[in-house]
Amino acid sequence: MSEQLEKEINRRRTFAIISHPDAGKTTLTEKLLLYGGAIHLAGSIKSRKTQRHAVSDWMEIEKQRGISVTSSVLQFDYGGCRINILDTPGHQDFSEDTYRTLMAVDSAVMVLDAAKGVEAQTKKLFKVCKERRIPIFTFVNKLDRFGKAPIDLMDELENVLGIRSCPMNWPVGSDGRYRGVYNRQTKLVELFAADETHGQETRGSETYALDAPELKAALDEETYQALLDDIALLDEAGEAFDEERIACGELTPMFFGSAMTNFGVQNFLEEYLRLAPPPAPRASSDGNIQPEDEKFSAFVFKIQANMNPAHRDRLAFIRIVSGKFERNMSVWHVASDKEIKLAQPQQFLAQDRQIIDEAWPGDIVGLFDPGIFGIGDTLCDGAHKFKFADFPVFPPEKFARVQAKDTMKRKQFVKGVEQLTQEGAIQLFRQAGAGIESYIVGTVGTLQFDVLTYRLKSEYGVDIEMVMQPFEVARWLTYPDGRAVTPESLRGADRGMFVYDRDERPVLLVNNEWALGWITDNNPSLELHPVPPDRREI
Ligand code: G4P
Numbered sequence: 001m002s003e004q005l006e007k008e009i010n011r012r013r014t015f016a017i018i019s020h021p022d023a024g025k026t027t028l029t030e031k032l033l034l035y036g037g038a039i040h041l042a043g044s045i046k047s048r049k050t051q052r053h054a055v056s057d058w059m060e061i062e063k064q065r066g067i068s069v070t071s072s073v074l075q076f077d078y079g080g081c082r083i084n085i086l087d088t089p090g091h092q093d094f095s096e097d098t099y100r101t102l103m104a105v106d107s108a109v110m111v112l113d114a115a116k117g118v119e120a121q122t123k124k125l126f127k128v129c130k131e132r133r134i135p136i137f138t139f140v141n142k143l144d145r146f147g148k149a150p151i152d153l154m155d156e157l158e159n160v161l162g163i164r165s166c167p168m169n170w171p172v173g174s175d176g177r178y179r180g181v182y183n184r185q186t187k188l189v190e191l192f193a194a195d196e197t198h199g200q201e202t203r204g205s206e207t208y209a210l211d212a213p214e215l216k217a218a219l220d221e222e223t224y225q226a227l228l229d230d231i232a233l234l235d236e237a238g239e240a241f242d243e244e245r246i247a248c249g250e251l252t253p254m255f256f257g258s259a260m261t262n263f264g265v266q267n268f269l270e271e272y273l274r275l276a277p278p279p280a281p282r283a284s285s286d287g288n289i290q291p292e293d294e295k296f297s298a299f300v301f302k303i304q305a306n307m308n309p310a311h312r313d314r315l316a317f318i319r320i321v322s323g324k325f326e327r328n329m330s331v332w333h334v335a336s337d338k339e340i341k342l343a344q345p346q347q348f349l350a351q352d353r354q355i356i357d358e359a360w361p362g363d364i365v366g367l368f369d370p371g372i373f374g375i376g377d378t379l380c381d382g383a384h385k386f387k388f389a390d391f392p393v394f395p396p397e398k399f400a401r402v403q404a405k406d407t408m409k410r411k412q413f414v415k416g417v418e419q420l421t422q423e424g425a426i427q428l429f430r431q432a433g434a435g436i437e438s439y440i441v442g443t444v445g446t447l448q449f450d451v452l453t454y455r456l457k458s459e460y461g462v463d464i465e466m467v468m469q470p471f472e473v474a475r476w477l478t479y480p481d482g483r484a485v486t487p488e489s490l491r492g493a494d495r496g497m498f499v500y501d502r503d504e505r506p507v508l509l510v511n512n513e514w515a516l517g518w519i520t521d522n523n524p525s526l527e528l529h530p531v532p533p534d535r536r537e538i
Pocket of ligand 1: 027142145
């Protein structure tokens with residue numbers, strides 16, 4: 001292995017920040033960028049409510065709804081590390097997009113609101129991380145105001161998520177009147193000075209040994225004694241830091257802080273970079289591909305069209321798994337079985353794009369996509385061809401019939417719908433016997449229909465008519481002997497709608513589990529799959 005490859009791999013940290021909406025993911029991301037020197041005055045990612053506008057807000061719709069729909073990639077350096085943060089949308093309807101983003105990271109930071117603890121979306125995202133065996137680090141946020149007691153939060157992690165925690169630092173003070181944090185590694189207490197800037201600038205702090213008279217003078221007797229008792233309890237009864245247990249999702253290092261006031265943020269960043277894993281191998285048809293493999297390989301985890309209305313382009317985001325990436329290099333695109341040249345590769349600091357010349361395992365690169373890439377595609381060296389393991393997919397749960405209002409716009413309509421399908425935003429079905437100008441679109445949540453309507457209008461100039469369908473369940477159909485499933489071969493198919501997916505595979509849409517039971521009872525030899533039979537379900 002070349003020395004440079006090894007060095008670049010070891011200094012990379014690629015992670016996502018996951019949280020329930022409003023726990024403080026955006027604020028923490030912003031503060032990490034602030035400490036990384038990537039921005040100077042926090043507030044450029046998302047400023048106060050009046051001008052809610054995030055640097056990572058690529059789509060107008062995000063601004064309109066005040067939510068983050070798309071995932072962004074941010075890169076910066078800190079303490080010799082090269083950091084790639086993949087922003088995940090917090091809205092529950094976008095879980096599939098979030099899921100794909102999590103395929104591209106090596107660890108995750110779970111942000112909890114200290115007052116709310118583990119919330120609904122936290123649970124879902126946690127489950128995905130655990131299944132994917134992504135090490136999880138916990139940041140308990142909003143310690144500047146009243147929150148649950150740290151011990152209770154540790155219990156909650158264990159009872160609700162089934163994960164034990166090992167606090168890396170510990171808040172000094174109580175009941176929302178926290179004064180600083182005790183660092184369990186350095187055994188030093190960091191007290192924060194009052195902050196007039198509302199956390200917009202990095203904050204100075206004073207550090208004291210636990211027995212320093214200045215510390216005792218700064219804290220009241222009760223607070224000081226409580227801190228000593230807590231430390232003694234943690235040292236005696238707490239979980240020990242254990243890399244292996246963290247790697248397999250049994251244990252999470254836990255940090256306390258407040259992203260808004262910068263309390264504990266720098267300490268978190270430094271410890272996180274020290275402890276988080278560098279780029280990990282990825283499973284493929286040819287076994288695990290190690291980052292140290294000199295031959296370049298990557299996979300597409302996200303496709304995004306028209307990110308910038310001024311460019312009207314389409315980008316495929318790849319995660320580099322092994323080897324060195326170089327501008328203008330030729331690689332093997334496994335899905336099309338062709339060699340392609342990677343020109344104009346881009347990297348991101350939020351909206352600022354930069355053409356890059358080289359990148360390394362763990363890095364995310366945006367490739368100009370003339371329409372050839374699909375989610376999950378493998379890029380590798382022509383001399384060593386293999387395919388990375390397929391992404392699992394979500395079963396669709398909401399369905400609508402969609403067509404262009406103006407039949408003259410059919411061509412743009414088909415193009416737009418195909419495009420969004422390739423991006424993985426929707427799943428497309430064609431009703432048996434019906435023309436292609438009317439599609440049945442399947443999604444995991446209703447918000448995607450708004451996105452579909454909005455994007456077809458703004459990017460393709462097409463107004464659509466959409467009629468929600470009463471179906472809740474889709475099943476891909478096969479017979480064990482390989483015979484084709486047709487509407488005629490099914491008993492009771494009128495209980496649902498017989499459609500074909502984009503690969504002409506038969507699918508039955510039904511209203512509910514009861515109707516599904518009826519079909520199963522009447523067609524004992526039929527096999528029903530919640531996702532295409534060659535894919536894994538999430
Ligand atoms: P999200 O990306 O996870 O959805 O959360 P985001 O960072 O947008 O934060 C949600 C709200 O919580 C914001 O308030 C933000 O200012 C606030 N917040 C984040 N970190 C802290 C913290 O450490 N302490 C306190 N007290 N609040 C925090 P908002 O009122 O919705 O917006 P804004 O007016 O502050 O922009």
